[in-house]
Amino acid sequence: MKSLFTALILIGCIAPIAAQTGIPQDSSKTLQLVEVKAYGQNRQLKEAGMAVSLITPTQLERYNNMNLLPAVNATPGVRMEERSPGSYRLNIRGSSLRSPFGVRNVKVYWNGIPFTDPGGSTYLNQFSFYNIRSIEIVRGPASSLYGAGTGGALLLSSRPEDFKAGADVQYTGGSYGLFNLNAQVRLGNAERNNIISYTRQSGDGYRDHTEFRRDIASWESNIGISEKQSLQTSVIYGDLYYQTPGGLTQKEFLANPRAARPAAGAFPSADGAQAAIRQQTFLAGITHNYAFSDAFRNTTTIYGAFSQIKNPTFRNYEKRSEPHFGGRSVFTYNKQLNNAALNVLFGGEAQRGFFNTKTFRNKGGRPDSVQTDDDINNWLYSAFLQAELQLKHNWVIQAGVSVNQSSISIQRLSSPNLPEQKRTYSSEWAPRIAISKKLIPQLLIYASVSKGFSPPTSQEVLPSTTEINTRLSAEHGVNYEAGVKSNWLNNSLYVEVNAFHYQLQNAIVQRRDASGADYFENAGSTKQEGIESQVRYNFLPRSAGFISNLQAWGSHTWYFFKYKNFKQVNTDLSGKQLPGVAPHTIAAGIDLNTKPGLYANITWFYSDRTALNDANSEYAASYQLTGFRAGWRKAFTSKISTDLYTGFDNLFNAEYSLGNDINAAGGRYYNTAPGRNFFAGLAIKYSW
Template sequence: MHTTRDGYRVQTNMRRDNFTWQTKLTKEKYELTASVLFTDMYYQTPGALTLTEFNNDPKAARPAGGGFPSAVNAKAAIFQKNFLAGINNSFTISPSVKNNTVIYGSYSQVKNSAIRNYERRTEPSFGGRSVFSWRNSNTQTDWDIIAGAEFQQGYFNTQVSKNKNGNPDTLQTNDDIVTSNLSLFTQASVDLGKTWSIIGGFSVTKTKLELTRLSSYPVTTQSRTYRNELAPRLSVLKKINDNIHWLASVAKGFSPPTVAEVLPSTGVISTYLEAERGWNYETNFRFFLLKSRLKLELTGFFFKLDEALVQRRDAGGADFFINAGDVKQKGVELHADYSRSFSGNIISKFNVRTDFTYNHFRYGYFVKGTDNFSGKTVPSVPSAVFAILAEVYSYQGIYLNTNYYTASSIYLNDANTAKAEPYHLLGCQLGWKKREKGPFRIKLYAGIDNLLNEKYSLGNDINAAAGRYYNAAPNRNYYLGIAVQWLKQSN
């Protein structure tokens, strides 16, 4: 698939080429699937604007200033090539025991021409995952047990040079990164009659990072190992009746810093970062009405996150991360889904989906130097989000969908002194899908985004220096396309 776009702002051209291939071989006791994905992408990066620059000319790219060139003069852009391949085997050992094993490998090559430097990364990696499952059923109780492991290994290299008009110049840093991750997990679920279901499990994860700075002498290696204490989870489902279900769950999470967080674009090795940990509590009610054509869900959640990783940006736009102590995340989610099929000559199906979320995300104790952010609202998270999607399908393959999305204002820094205003987005798409026998599927479509012509900022740079938070999104825009699929299954 080939995609190209001129972009709304200066320095926002984009080109992307995707190739995907998948084949499947099915036998009596096993199913073997092989997949390949290749992506070649180039996209320009305009840089964030101050509020004054955003209001004066939202299409502008970041200008020169503070000793840094403009995004245009730096030819700010990212060149990225990704290759991913994997083989998956599902094997039936016995009527009650099955195994699913996948082996995969990937290779990424990234060049990032930024206003402060020129970065080149190569990221080869491989991994595997194997899961055994056992199922036992009788008239009163159904048991399902799974157990497995996953291993990932990566050998990365990152070189950062001075940027001279969009080309690498003097080498600044050269780092080798070795990363490994091992996860062990198990889960058991039991259905007690027709009214109760219980699921319990736990996982253990070990992550190790080794970073060697080859450009500094003597050459030294910094390493950090993140060992996960037992991370349990438990959920209980009660079917009050055929139309009302209640679900409650509690789970402990563990997330070590990624390579991009330990070695951010500032080039400062940050093995001092701690892993995020937290407990999540949820309760959920599900209602099935109008012969299950209408489904309603009400969910409440509370997540206590310790050592939360928070992004910061320096004057050159480079990001780095710090641990922010604890964060309390609580909220309510509402979901409604109505679907109906018709027997006739015109309309075949009609769907409406709507979602509303209320978020109350606050820092607990968070003091950094002389700044006290305790009790402040976590930036980048809107307190309220509402979305609705309506779809109509005809027997002739013609379809129409309309979507509406709105989000409340968000804070752009930890101090809560800057905001991005709320916005309302309306879009629609008209298309046609060819439904004929054979391996080919054809889809033609055209649509409009931002029908209300809203001026808003999306993908904001949170905690950016000098108030450079704003990345203008496109005004009303139009698109059309064609998609062709060729499907073939081997037996």
């Protein structure tokens, strides 16, 4: 197995980089046209001197059209988990230490709107599959431009590259009561248009007590006011309900992996507590683009959002109300010099939240007596400056820095004699320097140094134990990185390998008490090193035969993550492997398209065994997954096309946990993922 890993590192591993939608396209051509926008680079992926992954519609549509998870997990260095249907976790470069659920230490934007709230939380589960058209994942600290986040940044876009008026209807059904319906209408033209979409998803779930339902409605518009300015709006409303079955011990997992958490001691079972989450989120943002001249431009976004969460659990019933607003403004200036080009980017971002959290005694899934009532005010701001110099002989130097500050205050209304608890996280400077050089037209090398930081979220300062912890400090660290990108055989072969060394200070670590409630503490320092690689090969770059496109791809992540200096009471955990991080993960696949429209996608995924606690005394076993999708895409006329498909996930019925509860009290680590499951669907697209 070690020789296999070594070979994969040497040749790289691949992630599909061609962009195609609907009817198969010339993949060698689209490979050259793929463009990355992160850090304002606006250049082809193969020429972007940074560790960034781009997930296109082609990659998203090769799975079951239910969520983003399989496409995200096919990229190196990124891990998305689903503890139960609708409950997602996301981490970049392996840090699951502070993610009991949701997203931590990663900044997320949707259509340029800050989607991570000022409390530091990101509700990715409020998106349906159809609200995302492309994803850029910046791996490693991105604080120099995107503010708080030691893991990286996620740039989501729902807008099609080429607008075409029309209507789509797509349906997917499958195992465990799977139902997925999307309807979309596109009105207008390229200059002025509206896109209205509605999605309904539901299912019974694989485990007991895992029923879920999600309704998402969205509206997007683009108005070209003049040659100099335009307006875009993005509005989304999500109504989500899902049951939470709770973690199982290893004994319970082996005896019946489909079971929900049973009653234990004074705590009821998942069904007895009616453990679930009801979440409603509304977000509306407007973006104004203005060109002062050909060289000087501005993009300004303002937004308002509101989330309401009801969460009966084993120990209490929580209600959260989270209104917030904010904005981001970016100026860009481009200047052509004698033998160079200068690009300057500067601006700022600010957010303000007015949250309220109430906890009650849980009486069979209903709120009973009040335990705590807290008003939480939080704000943050970031100012940034970045300059890029493109020199002759294909040198590119990029340097940026941001200054950031955030604050949180908590007033416990249920204890009027308790003074307001407040913490301001002092100004953080986050610089980044990157340099790249194209040695030959087919080979690019790059290196960077960057600092990242991430203050604790509102839910970490006020966790489910309801104890206010303003002593919790922000984590921060410096990342050193180098990589190579190469493009050979007339764009048929793409290979990318990068290595990094990252030391994190004051790492925030999740703990769980005997009741299963989460709390957090700073855990000293960690040493995180890794190699991420991807490779992709197009066997038929210019095929005129029956097979129009045949590609093989794969990605490999190789991590060495350790506690560098960490003592828990009298126990020295220095040198222990970071829990929740698999040393090796591999994803690979084959994509086949034919001239008549028949296609097939095969995917294989491997995860190494993973430590479940800080002491490394228990591990989740390694596992392998195989998935398959086949279908027929057919354009009957220039206006009507269809996609009829079917497939399997977890074809060989592997038993594994997708989203282990790290450091869980009582050894309740396991959240069983679905076994073998089937899906089938039909999409009808009409354009006018």
